[in-house]
Amino acid sequence: MSDVRTLSLVLQRLTFDLKLSLSNLVARSSTALDYMNKKKKNSG
Numbered sequence: 339m340s341d342v343r344t345l346s347l348v349l350q351r352l353t354f355d356l357k358l359s360l361s362n363l364v365a366r367s368s369t370a371l372d373y374m375n376k377k378k379k380n381s382g
Contacts, residue, residue, distance in 0.1 A: 353363055 349363075352358075353360060356363070358366070
């Protein structure tokens with residue numbers, strides 16, 4: 339449970355430092371699959 343608490347504090351700090359709301363952070367986020375697909379498009 340301490341890992342979850344630590345991650346929540348990290349997320350809180352990131353959103354504060356970047357001046358993003360949680361919804362803005364989610365909207366700007368990408369998944370590993372998005373990254374892999376973009377990499378494939380650029381190489382081929």
